[in-house]
Amino acid sequence: MLIRQLTVIGVGLIGGSLARALREAGEVGEVVGCGRGRANLEKALELGVVDRYSHDIGEAVEGADMVFLGVPLGAMGEAFGAMRQHLLPDAVITDGGSAKRSVVEACRVAFGELCPAFVPGHPIAGTEKSGVEAAFSTLYRGRRVILTPTEATSAAALKKVEAMWQLCGARVTRMEVGHHDEVLAATSHLPHMLAFSLVDVLARMKENDEIFRYAAGGFRDFTRIASSNPVMWKDICLANREALSEMMERYIGEMSELAAVIRAGDGDRLLEIFSRAKAARDRYVDTVKDSGA
Amino acid sequence: MLIRQLTVIGVGLIGGSLARALREAGEVGEVVGCGRGRANLEKALELGVVDRYSHDIGEAVEGADMVFLGVPLGAMGEAFGAMRQHLLPDAVITDGGSAKRSVVEACRVAFGELCPAFVPGHPIAGTEKSGVEAAFSTLYRGRRVILTPTEATSAAALKKVEAMWQLCGARVTRMEVGHHDEVLAATSHLPHMLAFSLVDVLARMKENDEIFRYAAGGFRDFTRIASSNPVMWKDICLANREALSEMMERYIGEMSELAAVIRAGDGDRLLEIFSRAKAARDRYVDTVKDSGA
Numbered sequence: 001m002l003i004r005q006l007t008v009i010g011v012g013l014i015g016g017s018l019a020r021a022l023r024e025a026g027e028v029g030e031v032v033g034c035g036r037g038r039a040n041l042e043k044a045l046e047l048g049v050v051d052r053y054s055h056d057i058g059e060a061v062e063g064a065d066m067v068f069l070g071v072p073l074g075a076m077g078e079a080f081g082a083m084r085q086h087l088l089p090d091a092v093i094t095d096g097g098s099a100k101r102s103v104v105e106a107c108r109v110a111f112g113e114l115c116p117a118f119v120p121g122h123p124i125a126g127t128e129k130s131g132v133e134a135a136f137s138t139l140y141r142g143r144r145v146i147l148t149p150t151e152a153t154s155a156a157a158l159k160k161v162e163a164m165w166q167l168c169g170a171r172v173t174r175m176e177v178g179h180h181d182e183v184l185a186a187t188s189h190l191p192h193m194l195a196f197s198l199v200d201v202l203a204r205m206k207e208n209d210e211i212f213r214y215a216a217g218g219f220r221d222f223t224r225i226a227s228s229n230p231v232m233w234k235d236i237c238l239a240n241r242e243a244l245s246e247m248m249e250r251y252i253g254e255m256s257e258l259a260a261v262i263r264a265g266d267g268d269r270l271l272e273i274f275s276r277a278k279a280a281r282d283r284y285v286d287t288v289k290d291s292g293a
Numbered sequence: 294m295l296i297r298q299l300t301v302i303g304v305g306l307i308g309g310s311l312a313r314a315l316r317e318a319g320e321v322g323e324v325v326g327c328g329r330g331r332a333n334l335e336k337a338l339e340l341g342v343v344d345r346y347s348h349d350i351g352e353a354v355e356g357a358d359m360v361f362l363g364v365p366l367g368a369m370g371e372a373f374g375a376m377r378q379h380l381l382p383d384a385v386i387t388d389g390g391s392a393k394r395s396v397v398e399a400c401r402v403a404f405g406e407l408c409p410a411f412v413p414g415h416p417i418a419g420t421e422k423s424g425v426e427a428a429f430s431t432l433y434r435g436r437r438v439i440l441t442p443t444e445a446t447s448a449a450a451l452k453k454v455e456a457m458w459q460l461c462g463a464r465v466t467r468m469e470v471g472h473h474d475e476v477l478a479a480t481s482h483l484p485h486m487l488a489f490s491l492v493d494v495l496a497r498m499k500e501n502d503e504i505f506r507y508a509a510g511g512f513r514d515f516t517r518i519a520s521s522n523p524v525m526w527k528d529i530c531l532a533n534r535e536a537l538s539e540m541m542e543r544y545i546g547e548m549s550e551l552a553a554v555i556r557a558g559d560g561d562r563l564l565e566i567f568s569r570a571k572a573a574r575d576r577y578v579d580t581v582k583d584s585g586a
Binding site: 053099127183184186190193196197200202207210213219226233237238249275278 | 480514527538
């Protein structure tokens, strides 16, 4: 059995699905939940996602050889601080935050130095649903998990976290912290900003009821991500503000160029831009198919 | 029977589905196809979408009491010119173009004046697929069709086109030409520009293979529309360049504001923007549900 006691701090879709997958694989002895909301933890208990729970982080991590942090990015620092004095010497810590530099920094501040036991991680998986009721054991099957070890991360801790995600069926890769944040700014954080802005700009128009009435099917897909949790996205923006604002400025430059081409009525240039984008998008879909994701 | 002879110029998804729906309703005598590609028209014949076809627009509209233009926006002017001398006195003309002002203008130029028989129209329907093989009789069921009659459009022509779309199961509404173009710039043309720009900006990054590899599920939905036909979109941008470039500038303003808020790390303001967008998006989805679309 890979893990004797898994403590999940923040038992939602991400942490709950991890617990379910490890249980199904028969690779975890006991699962301990931790969080603020009693109703959610009772639900987790009832669903068999956790074996017991505590509202106290220090208490919850006692005895754990694996601690998973599934809390919002803005709550990471407090969580590290609360667990620090209660960890076993062999405890490994990992997390599921969508930006990594800020989590590494929060850990460093709480521990006074880079922590060898901490393996920063990011499972690229999720649904629109949240909460422990939405958790399921196959969420990570075939999905990518990016680990961003620091120079202090111990080889043993890294190996254990890698093995844990592989047991969940994930494809694990490693990336440098800053590079992770840039890649995610481009592929996930920027698209969310586009969707939020689009909905907001339409909602602020005088005839917004009418506007939304005539929005066609593509619009619905396009803006689905604008329904994501505002608090989570506020945290992500703050945590990854450097890389994200740089990507946004790059994007604004591209949009301004396109607007100028349209204003000028330059058909050849439009055809060139749209053809290049279509080719890249079609190539991307083929890549995804090939990789079985 | 509402229509004696329907001539469809440009037998693709839109025109083909119209023919199929009217046939299924038993409300059309004969369907004549017209286009440049022989293979597509032979296919339309084989599938029973058309009864006969011609490559010559003048020949194809002879005998028709309803002419549907399903050609790209950039080809409308030529089509109006080619049909003009061959129309019966009772012929009604309508189209499926995604921008309306440019089509009205193309018709005016070809006919020397605003044509009473022309009812500009826009069915808000479609799939990613194109071509007559993709056509199906229920494409318009429950979907909106916007008609934008000019001051010259005859009441009889308008009534007939309205009845035609209702027979296809569509919900028909009327809108002023310029207003249509503004609403569509906001709800359809702008989102397409965002998707094209997003894919293009990522494709131009150094590490673009890696970027696309880590793009998650939401990204795929978000950029599906970037796979749309580049020629069609070039035409739409040129046809609706006024309204579209204005919408784009408004959007760029909003994005720049958001980028500045992120750069400044103003969490309260971010929460406010994301919450407003989420509320608007959720309200929109409810509206769509209520309206049965």
